[in-house]
Amino acid sequence: MSCHASALLHEPCSKTELLLADQQAWDALNEALKRGWVRSIGVDRYTPKHMEALNGTRPAVLMAPMSLQDHDESTLEYCQEKGIHVNAFGVMSGCMFTNPAVVQLARKYNASTSQICAVWTRQRGCSMAVGVGTDPLHIAEYSKEDLEVSYGESRGDILGGEGNLDFG
DSSP, rough: OOOOOEEEEEEEEESOOHHHHHHHHHHHHHHHHHSSSSSEEEEEEEHHHHHHHOOSSSOOOOEEEOOSOOOOOOHHHHHHHHHHHEEEETTTTTTOOTTTTHHHHHHTTOOOHHHHHHHHTTTTTTTEOOTTTOOHHHHHHTOOOOOOOOOHHHHHHHHTTTTOOOOO
């Protein structure tokens, strides 16, 4: 059998607690990891409470929504503390393209608002799962890497410096 890079357990059965079915599925992924069938295992849309309740190997990755409109600071902090990589999704669908703070940063850095949203996500230590919709040419715009926006500045300008969205 060939080895796959990673395997993810998609969304827990219950939003409030880890169920036996979740643990059994996690046990199966742990066995796949032990046998060398995968290099890493992770979870999708799990909360810190769910991840703490898992027995076995700690998840290597969490797929989670991470955009200006939809993000959870406590989950991101938990993952950073535990060494769990966050792969963000919904970066563009949650980009506040017309928000004055985002537009102002885009003007300041001669960038698009989508680039500002992507930089905001990457600077938080996340990789991104970015869909391009029906136009694959959008990926070039979304993935521009050479923007000189500092983490502190974009965080302060976009999040009001306190990590709380304030877009009135």
